[in-house]
Amino acid sequence: MEHEDPLVTAEWLKENITAPDVRVVDATWFPPFLNMEKTGRQAWSEGHIPGSVYFDIDAIKAGGTDLPHMLPDPVMFSSRVRKLGIGDGNRIIVYDQFKFFASARVWWMLRVMGQKDVKVLDGGLQAWIDAGGELEDLPPVPVERHFTARVRSDLVKDANQVLAASEAGSHTIIDSRSPERFSGDAPEPREGLPSGHIPGSICQPSGELRTPDDRLKSADELRTLFADPMAPTISTCGSGVSAAVTALALARLGNWDVAVYDGSWTEWASDSSRPIAKGAA
CATH class of the missing domain: 3.40.250.10 (Rhodanese-like domain)
Known part of the structure; x- marks a missing residue:
């Protein structure tokens, strides 16, 4: 359970x-x-x-x-x-x-x-x-x-809720994409979509949550990757898939209430009115 x-x-x-x-x-x-x-x-x-x-x-x-x-x-x-x-x-x-x-x-x-x-x-x-x-x-x-x-509507967030969380600093927003896409230095795989990140978010690539044989890292190993695992958290990525890996990892650490931004970067960056930050976290 x-x-x-x-x-x-x-x-x-x-x-x-x-x-x-x-x-x-x-x-x-x-x-x-x-x-x-x-x-x-x-x-x-x-x-x-x-x-x-x-x-x-x-x-x-x-x-x-x-x-x-x-x-x-x-x-x-x-x-x-x-x-x-x-x-x-x-x-x-x-x-x-x-x-x-x-x-x-x-x-x-x-x-x-x-x-x-x-x-x-x-x-x-x-x-x-x-x-x-x-x-x-x-x-x-x-x-x-x-x-x-x-x-459980608390486990899923839309763009407006993420924008509010970004502006208020009410949640830790974790981006599961690569550091290069997060910083804006590498293009997005979806043509025409700008790279960068949601203002105030931090980069924690989902690949770093796995061991070399593609198992989830142990709780002790995962704790070194998250500053505050129990903080209210929204996980995001490119299209809402690898964001769930972050939610899974935080559940292993006891935080079962991580929300996933379902539209993730594909939705966020497709609207030019939404703010996009560049550079490292």
């Missing part, structure tokens, strides 16, 4: 995967600017943890916006996850095959929608393989299950 570690080990999953209330979710997603040869769904279809369903953040998203994978409304979200066999009373374990970017994002989405018993598989699919876990390539046949959405 939410006072425990937000991650589980592959060894734990091996021991508990056959429990009737455990649901395993593959959230593999590759940033489009990497031009990967396959999609997350294709990676899942080629080999996944037995029984795992595929959660596509580019499909389970809000409509009516050109911003990528924005959080959908609770009715749409509930409808989609029910069809995946995810519902009330489940213990949900989310993993992915690419540095747990999107598994952290799906962990956050489920928590926004009121799910408390959801965790991330530390090290993702590779950790499962390293632990001797088997793979399958057959899609499961999920049984639809009722999902009750109880939205």
Whole structure:
């Protein structure tokens, strides 16, 4: 639950995967600017943890916006996850095959929608393989299950709320992008989008939260990266994915109330009326 570690080990999953209330979710997603040869769904279809369903953040998203994978409304979200066999009373374990970017994002989405018993598989699919876990390539046949959405609006922020927090200094605003994009010295991967950062924010790249084998760093290691882990915090990034990795890391340190700026830099920088700071934090 939410006072425990937000991650589980592959060894734990091996021991508990056959429990009737455990649901395993593959959230593999590759940033489009990497031009990967396959999609997350294709990676899942080629080999996944037995029984795992595929959660596509580019499909389970809000409509009516050109911003990528924005959080959908609770009715749409509930409808989609029910069809995946995810519902009330489940213990949900989310993993992915690419540095747990999107598994952290799906962990956050489920928590926004009121799910408390959801965790991330530390090290993702590779950790499962390293632990001797088997793979399958057959899609499961999920049984639809009722999902009750109880939205936690405190875990998601919009542009106006972030602007207010920036001006008032009421929250620590952590930017998960690279230092070069944060400072404005490197271009954004999205054409036409200026680089820089939200005034008053600090840069803590999400990549620095991982070990070389793509596990989340220990609590002791993470504490050295955050000046005040328990401060009211808003996490942001390029499009709201790696920002969730920061929220996951702070949850490991006991701060379960970190909000994610869903539109993140893609939304912020697309409006020329919003202030953009340059230079190092």
